Amino acid sequence: MNHSGEVGGGPGSGFWILNLLLIAAAGYAVGVLRLSARGVHWPVTRSVCAAAGLCCMAIAVLPPPPATGFSGHVVGHLLMAMLAPMLLALSAPITLALRTTPAKVRRVLLSVLHSQLSRSAMTAPVVLVLNVSGAYVYYLTPLYDIAHRQPWVQGVAHLHMFLAGCLFSWFLIGRDPLTKRPPVRTRLIVLLLAAASHDFLAKTLYAQQLPAAAGTPDEIQMGAQIMYYGGTTIEILFAILVMTSWYQRSGRQLARERRQRLRTATQVG
Amino acid sequence: MMAVERSSRSAPSVGTGRSITAGVLMGVGVAAFIDETVFHQLLHWHHFYDKSTAEIGLVSDGFFHAGGWLAMVVGLFLFADLQRRRATVPRRVWAGGLIGWGGFQLYDGLIQHKVFGLHQIRYEVDLTVYDLAWNISGAVGLIAGVVLLAGRARPVSAR
Numbered sequence: 183m184n185h186s187g188e189v190g191g192g193p194g195s196g197f198w199i200l201n202l203l204l205i206a207a208a209g210y211a212v213g214v215l216r217l218s219a220r221g222v223h224w225p226v227t228r229s230v231c232a233a234a235g236l237c238c239m240a241i242a243v244l245p246p247p248p249a250t251g252f253s254g255h256v257v258g259h260l261l262m263a264m265l266a267p268m269l270l271a272l273s274a275p276i277t278l279a280l281r282t283t284p285a286k287v288r289r290v291l292l293s294v295l296h297s298q299l300s301r302s303a304m305t306a307p308v309v310l311v312l313n314v315s316g317a318y319v320y321y322l323t324p325l326y327d328i329a330h331r332q333p334w335v336q337g338v339a340h341l342h343m344f345l346a347g348c349l350f351s352w353f354l355i356g357r358d359p360l361t362k363r364p365p366v367r368t369r370l371i372v373l374l375l376a377a378a379s380h381d382f383l384a385k386t387l388y389a390q391q392l393p394a395a396a397g398t399p400d401e402i403q404m405g406a407q408i409m410y411y412g413g414t415t416i417e418i419l420f421a422i423l424v425m426t427s428w429y430q431r432s433g434r435q436l437a438r439e440r441r442q443r444l445r446t447a448t449q450v451g
Numbered sequence: 452m453m454a455v456e457r458s459s460r461s462a463p464s465v466g467t468g469r470s471i472t473a474g475v476l477m478g479v480g481v482a483a484f485i486d487e488t489v490f491h492q493l494l495h496w497h498h499f500y501d502k503s504t505a506e507i508g509l510v511s512d513g514f515f516h517a518g519g520w521l522a523m524v525v526g527l528f529l530f531a532d533l534q535r536r537r538a539t540v541p542r543r544v545w546a547g548g549l550i551g552w553g554g555f556q557l558y559d560g561l562i563q564h565k566v567f568g569l570h571q572i573r574y575e576v577d578l579t580v581y582d583l584a585w586n587i588s589g590a591v592g593l594i595a596g597v598v599l600l601a602g603r604a605r606p607v608s609a610r
Binding site: 414425 | 499509517518520521524525528531532535536
């Protein structure tokens with residue numbers, strides 16, 4: 183098994199992705215600086231999330247130490263397809279771009295965001311199918327083996343998993359004003375279905391010793407358990423984030439109602 | 452200010468239903484949590500997977516593992532919201548909690564362990580005692596919850 187082509191493709195592909203990540207980080211920093219020059223406050227937590235998300239991506243695209251085998255691959259998968267997209271969604275990069283780029287760029291960005299394609303991508307069935315199918319096809323078909331021989335296949339597969347993870351994250355917890363926000367109930371159902379599919383996939387890998395090309399049965403069982411418990415941990419974070427935003431929003435609603443009642447009470451009294 | 456307090460307490464928007472829902476979710480969450488930490492991780496009685504498991508068992512396990520922690524998170528947030536609104540009905544929360552815990556325990560013990568054969572409570576021992584203890588405790592919880600639910604309960608706001 184050739185570990186140098188573990189992620190991305192061929193020697194040096196990790197290098198290019200690292201450069202892209204650095205450019206993204208620089209772009210984000212420039213945006214925050216422009217805002218602060220205008221005296222606009224940009225929450226520090228968002229910048230921290232952006233930095234952490236990009237770091238996760240950097241770790242994921244670097245080839246894992248050869249000794250870690252399938253476990254190293256699974257950790258990379260969890261970082262790239264779940265944790266990095268979650269952190270990036272929290273960093274609200276689209277909002278930042280809309281507020282700091284020139285009008286021309288902004289117009290293009292908005293027309294993309296408001297296009298029929300991105301509207302229909304942000305629906306529960308599409309989010310679920312894209313997110314779940316990628317991992318199933320990758321791990322349960324010979325694709326895993328092919329991807330480890332053909333760097334470009336690996337690159338496409340990882341790009342798909344990352345983008346599907348981003349769609350999933352933005353759907354659940356995105357801070358950007360994309361389209362109409364899905365109701366909390368829909369978001370929780372999507373999370374439940376995705377998490378159950380993830381558990382099922384991990385246990386299937388464990389039970390059937392798949393992907394066959396991933397190494398010895400022990401290595402596969404270790405990797406499958408990391409996938410199971412690691413995935414659960416990140417999904418619990420997702421659930422907490424969804425419910426936190428619900429709690430805050432209903433808190434504001436409650437405060438409004440109380441103010442209103444106070445007003446009517448003082449008027450009557 | 453007193454008038455405001457009173458009117459917000461008697462707000463009809465939050466009934467006892469929410470207390471039951473929060474209780475059931477937390478009960479399911481606690482059962483799943485005990486199952487995972489005590490029996491899987493600490494005692495190592497349960498196995499991650501045993502070779503006799505069928506496909507349907509894995510699907511069921513996936514939903515119950517994911518549903519367990521999701522129920523815990525959502526239940527806790529619903530409970531926090533009830534507390535914030537001063538609308539908790541403790542008796543209903545307990546009723547829901549016992550029903551959720553007992554129901555999960557029974558489902559796990561009867562359907563997942565026996566029908567789907569996902570894994571057993573413990574290995575290399577006579578299972579009868581363990582199965583009885585597991586399922587009777589679940590049934591007792593479920594019945595206690597239903598009894599509590601049938602009893603009268605006044606919302607906190609009415610006191």
